[in-house]
Amino acid sequence: MSKLSLEELASLDVLQAAYISALDGKAMKAWLDTFDDDPDASYICTARNDVECGLKVAMMLDDCRDRLIDRCTFIEDIWAGTFQDYRTRHFSQRVTAERREDGSVAMSSNFSVIFTPDDTGLPQQLATGTYEDIIRMDGGRCRFLSRTAVTDNSVLPRYLVFPL
Amino acid sequence: MTGQEAYQRDIVWPANYNEIPKEIFVRQDLYQAEINRIFRGPEWHPVAHESEVPLPGDFKTCNLADVPLLIIRGEDGKVRAFYNACSHRSNQIEVKPSGNRTEFECPYHRWLFNSAGELVGCPNQREFTPGFDKKDYPLAQPRQESLGGLLFVTLSPETDSLDDFLQEAKTSLMDIMGGDGRLRLIGYHRVRYLTNWKAYSDNDGYHPPLLHQAFTMLNWQGGAGRQYATTGRGHYCIDTELTVPKPTSVIRDTSVIEFRDEGRPKRSSVLALFPMLVASNYLNVISIRFATPVAIDEVEVNYAYFAHQDDDEEMVRHRIRQSSNAIGPSGLISMEDASVFHRVHIGNRTPGKAVFQKGVTDPSRLSFEFRQNDESGNLPHWEYYRAAMGFRRTAA
Numbered sequence: 001m002s003k004l005s006l007e008e009l010a011s012l013d014v015l016q017a018a019y020i021s022a023l024d025g026k027a028m029k030a031w032l033d034t035f036d037d038d039p040d041a042s043y044i045c046t047a048r049n050d051v052e053c054g055l056k057v058a059m060m061l062d063d064c065r066d067r068l069i070d071r072c073t074f075i076e077d078i079w080a081g082t083f084q085d086y087r088t089r090h091f092s093q094r095v096t097a098e099r100r101e102d103g104s105v106a107m108s109s110n111f112s113v114i115f116t117p118d119d120t121g122l123p124q125q126l127a128t129g130t131y132e133d134i135i136r137m138d139g140g141r142c143r144f145l146s147r148t149a150v151t152d153n154s155v156l157p158r159y160l161v162f163p164l
Numbered sequence: 165m166t167g168q169e170a171y172q173r174d175i176v177w178p179a180n181y182n183e184i185p186k187e188i189f190v191r192q193d194l195y196q197a198e199i200n201r202i203f204r205g206p207e208w209h210p211v212a213h214e215s216e217v218p219l220p221g222d223f224k225t226c227n228l229a230d231v232p233l234l235i236i237r238g239e240d241g242k243v244r245a246f247y248n249a250c251s252h253r254s255n256q257i258e259v260k261p262s263g264n265r266t267e268f269e270c271p272y273h274r275w276l277f278n279s280a281g282e283l284v285g286c287p288n289q290r291e292f293t294p295g296f297d298k299k300d301y302p303l304a305q306p307r308q309e310s311l312g313g314l315l316f317v318t319l320s321p322e323t324d325s326l327d328d329f330l331q332e333a334k335t336s337l338m339d340i341m342g343g344d345g346r347l348r349l350i351g352y353h354r355v356r357y358l359t360n361w362k363a364y365s366d367n368d369g370y371h372p373p374l375l376h377q378a379f380t381m382l383n384w385q386g387g388a389g390r391q392y393a394t395t396g397r398g399h400y401c402i403d404t405e406l407t408v409p410k411p412t413s414v415i416r417d418t419s420v421i422e423f424r425d426e427g428r429p430k431r432s433s434v435l436a437l438f439p440m441l442v443a444s445n446y447l448n449v450i451s452i453r454f455a456t457p458v459a460i461d462e463v464e465v466n467y468a469y470f471a472h473q474d475d476d477e478e479m480v481r482h483r484i485r486q487s488s489n490a491i492g493p494s495g496l497i498s499m500e501d502a503s504v505f506h507r508v509h510i511g512n513r514t515p516g517k518a519v520f521q522k523g524v525t526d527p528s529r530l531s532f533e534f535r536q537n538d539e540s541g542n543l544p545h546w547e548y549y550r551a552a553m554g555f556r557r558t559a560a
Contacts, residue, residue, distance in 0.1 A: 050351055056350060056351055058351070059493070059494055063485065066417040067417045073414065078377050078414075082377070083502075083503040119510075154354055155354040155356060158357070159355055159493040159499060
């Protein structure tokens with residue numbers, strides 16, 4: 001593990017902002033573009049209690065790029081018109097970021113997600129937890145090789161449509 | 165009219181079996197009566213599968229409506245359900261959702277219980293009432309029975325035996341649990357739905373090909389099978405031959421809808437036990453949904469997912485990947501159910517009756533056999549509910 005330069009840290013923040021902007025704007029193609037083209041690129045959303053108990057079932061288990069693409073298909077095509085739509089606001093705070101021996105970056109961030117359902121208009125807390133990421137840095141560009149959203153919620157207050 | 169509850173006087177239960185008064189979903193005094201008559205009444209409620217606590221000292225906590233429970237596997241290997249309250253002053257014993265302990269200590273006065281619930285220590289015992297004996301103060305237990313490792317509790321001494329409660333559904337439940345109940349826990353989805361418990365429990369066979377676009381997009385329909393409801397409580401089972409979908413280009417990773425041979429017939433089975441349990445074996449997903457009301461307009465559902473003990477590691481991995489993304493509160497095939505739970509509850513605040521149509525050939529009588537995509541299979545449990553809550557049906 002080695003430290004990152006200020007420029008490199010800034011590029012991680014650009015990636016975080018792109019991720020947040022994509023989800024808060026419901027732009028699933030832009031969300032997909034925050035992940036690396038590697039076939040093993042992954043997004044997992046799971047509960048901390050389950051991680052601590054070694055349980056592998058996740059709320060969303062997109063453990064390859066094909067599943068990342070399918071996640072977009074679920075939301076934009078298969079589920080279209082059936083769910084109560086909601087808008088999210090993601091708040092994320094980078095806590096640690098270090099370069100690994102293979103050159104990728106391990107980053108951990110706290111997150112909090114507020115959601116506002118269209119039908120009630122009342123904002124509520126949806127989830128809080130940490131992002132545990134492995135990030136590929138290619139020149140000045142960063143993309144996720146893996147992002148795991150680990151929720152402190154053992155119980156979600158409603159069903160999830162969009163990734164956290 | 166003495167002895168009648170206000171809700172029994174005010175709510176008019178229609179003459180036709182296929183009509184349900186919507187007021188029952190939103191009336192607060194009725195909800196309180198349901199807690200007493202059903203959740204604290206003579207019904208069996210599944211609370212855990214033994215595979216959730218595989219090792220001695222493993223425990224999990226849960227609630228049956230407003231009653232806290234603590235499930236522990238003892239050093240003797242036996243799984244027991246306790247009230248999650250100290251036998252002394254009723255302080256909550258365990259606060260974690262799950263874990264492992266050899267002993268359970270109440271922090272209030274340091275009374276100590278072993279994994280069989282026996283009181284093994286209590287400070288200052290010499291100053292207690294004359295004749296005090298630790299043997300008289302174990303953790304209290306509700307009545308309990310199990311089937312295939314699935315532990316049921318009842319809070320009423322008057323409840324029928326579990327066999328009588330389940331009737332024909334016993335066989336369906338065992339089939340869903342791999343035939344022998346030798347399961348291995350692989351994880352959970354835990355979620356709350358903003359709906360009344362009865363609306364959550366009222367999912368029907370009519371909606372799947374209509375609501376769930378995945379069925380259409382993936383060119384996937386069920387085949388032959390049997391659908392029935394039990395005569396006692398209207399537990400209903402939809403059991404269909406599984407028609408494996410043709411190759412699709414709609415999604416790229418088709419393992420989410422792949423059926424891998426596990427030595428059983430290619431069937432999808434969904435069983436709904438009164439009042440709230442749903443168990444299913446769908447594709448390669450074995451799921452038991454432990455559910456309980458939290459409030460009149462909120463339920464908590466813990467979807468527990470299982471592999472079978474005879475699975476090889478590749479099959480376990482497949483079940484983990486399929487359980488995560490196929491059927492659950494964010495699953496490809498079933499997310500829309502979650503949305504409907506919410507939306508039906510909002511609609512139930514309007515006056516009038518909910519009406520069942522599909523498969524109802526004669527509204528003046530009940531039928532216990534139905535077809536795969538009928539909604540008439542829900543009517544026997546509604547009739548049981550009506551009688552349990554003491555509503556009088558309007559004369560035809």
